[in-house]
Amino acid sequence: MKKFAIALFALALLAGGGFAWLATKKPAFVQPLDMKVEITDERITRGRYLFENLADCDGCHSPRDWNRFPGPVIEAERASGFEFPAELGLPGRVISANLSSDPETGLGAWTDGEILRALREGVSRDGRALFNFMPFEHYAHMSDEDAYALIAYMRTIPPVRKAQPRTELVFPVKYLINDLPRPVNGPVAAPTKEDRVKYGEYLVTLGECKTCHSLLDKGVPVAGREFAGGEPFRFDTRLVRSANITPDEETGIGLWSEDRFVAKFKGYAEMTAANAPPMNQSNFTIMPWLGLARLTDEDLRAIYAYLRTIPAIRHPVDVHPQQGTY
Ligand code: HEC
Ligand code: HEC
Structure with a gap:
């Protein structure tokens, strides 16, 4: 608050x-x-x-x-x-x-x-x-x-x-x-898909990845902590922290290949509301895996391309802390 x-x-x-x-x-x-x-x-x-x-x-x-x-x-x-x-x-x-x-x-x-x-x-x-x-x-x-x-x-x-x-x-x-409201003086165009990094940035903006994946101070991502994760989200007794998705090799996703990144999302592509497993503290999340799993390959690859260009930030995050420790 x-x-x-x-x-x-x-x-x-x-x-x-x-x-x-x-x-x-x-x-x-x-x-x-x-x-x-x-x-x-x-x-x-x-x-x-x-x-x-x-x-x-x-x-x-x-x-x-x-x-x-x-x-x-x-x-x-x-x-x-x-x-x-x-x-x-x-x-x-x-x-x-x-x-x-x-x-x-x-x-x-x-x-x-x-x-x-x-x-x-x-x-x-x-x-x-x-x-x-x-x-x-x-x-x-x-x-x-x-x-x-x-x-x-x-x-x-x-x-x-x-x-x-x-x-x-x-x-x-x-x-x-x-x-806060500001008139949008059109026209507004999306970047072309050929520019994968710019297009990826556009997708990341619409996907609100930065808001969830940065520590928020006063509702806005803390400067210098963008995409480095750690923001806590509390629902009833459960809590999850967002992951570090900067290219840091130790604490972020720096060692993930493009294919591994795509596979992580596609791993949820068969999951539906009907067959989803129960959610407790150990797997609690608000990451929209079901929706994002159905992004096109091309879009996921563009998102990856953009995420490679952001500064690597060392920031270890305990994503699923043990109940009773928070
Ligand atoms: C992070 C959560 C969040 C996301 C994501 C989000 N919304 Fe909203 N939206 C809200 C909330 C909360 C309100 C009500 C705000 C208020 O009452 O001041 C709202 C209000 C609106 C309104 C105004 C409705 C009214 O009665 O005034 C529209 C239209 C809308 N959203 C469309 C969208 C669309 C389309 C998207 C996706 C592109 C979207 N929203 C994504 C949380 C969200
Ligand atoms: C509503 C909040 C929210 C949004 C929006 C969101 N994430 Fe997440 N994300 C999380 C949380 C919380 C986790 C950690 C828990 C988990 O893995 O489910 C996470 C985990 C991840 C992971 C796994 C990292 C790892 O080390 O296992 C990746 C990759 C990721 N998000 C990428 C993205 C991208 C790319 C976007 C935008 C398209 C995005 N997220 C949007 C909340 C969010």
């Missing part, structure tokens, strides 16, 4: 001497674009890939079975939102939105422009700022085409009628977030 609150606090002080003014400030939003995304099979397929696999919108927006590895999504309730557990230490009650096509409780009645603005600029339909635990600042780099694909796909998610309560952040965070 501390973490996020202090971060945003510091940010506001830098931004303008105190945060009192933010209490009355409206988020810097522009009107949603008047646009209509053409729904094609290609876009739906790409959108599903982004939603369920690469960006794991699924994992943050769907109720999950936390008693099975690695918390598979409950199919019938896909995208209907849920409340994050208090033990995670977020600054208040954080509830992800219902993104299903239900017109009353989901996105069914939203325009495409409204969805696009929420996704990349962090402004909800009614003009309120979203909490940036929803990674809209990173999605600002999402290409127009990928954003359209997501919109097309979300239109096809079966409606689940479930009214979610609204996120309620503590003071002062609830005001500080008003300073």
Whole structure:
């Protein structure tokens, strides 16, 4: 809880001497674009890939079975939102939105422009700022085409009628977030796949690998610790720390070949919600293995190529500490 609150606090002080003014400030939003995304099979397929696999919108927006590895999504309730557990230490009650096509409780009645603005600029339909635990600042780099694909796909998610309560952040965070939305002045393009490192970086940005795999101070990766792991994630009595995925040979994945990296992910490709093993402290994780296992070979190789270019950081991590020691 501390973490996020202090971060945003510091940010506001830098931004303008105190945060009192933010209490009355409206988020810097522009009107949603008047646009209509053409729904094609290609876009739906790409959108599903982004939603369920690469960006794991699924994992943050769907109720999950936390008693099975690695918390598979409950199919019938896909995208209907849920409340994050208090033990995670977020600054208040954080509830992800219902993104299903239900017109009353989901996105069914939203325009495409409204969805696009929420996704990349962090402004909800009614003009309120979203909490940036929803990674809209990173999605600002999402290409127009990928954003359209997501919109097309979300239109096809079966409606689940479930009214979610609204996120309620503590003071002062609830005001500080008003300073975060930024209009995206398009067009935004993805790097070409031929530039594997740059394309890999794009995938890593959409995959939120850095946020989970860095020690977070005040909600932001600590400078110089990026991708070096160690951030604790607590759910009920279980705890996992993210792994060091820098090229450090001793404490990171420096000795992993490209094939070994791909194989690690593909090792979960046969696993489904139906056959996933029970999840206890010794294998507890929030790493979205089921979704990422189904990335294309090409994308996994691009991610690997990018991860080879980041600085190696020596940082041993006890990923699955023994129960009772934390
Ligand atoms: C780390 C978790 C996380 C991830 C990943 C995530 N979201 Fe969210 N999202 C949230 C939370 C939490 C909220 C609600 C924030 C609030 O109420 O202030 C939200 C809100 C939204 C909203 C606004 C809904 C509303 O009613 O205002 C949209 C649209 C959305 N997310 C779409 C997506 C899409 C599409 C993806 C994947 C590309 C995604 N989200 C990935 C956590 C996440
Ligand atoms: C929601 C948080 C989260 C996200 C997002 C996430 N990871 Fe992880 N990851 C973890 C945790 C926690 C572990 C350690 C537990 C485990 O192995 O499951 C882990 C483990 C790993 C490992 C295994 C390392 C080892 O030494 O065995 C690799 C490789 C990895 N992640 C790569 C990635 C990449 C690449 C991305 C982005 C595409 C990513 N992760 C996104 C949380 C996350």
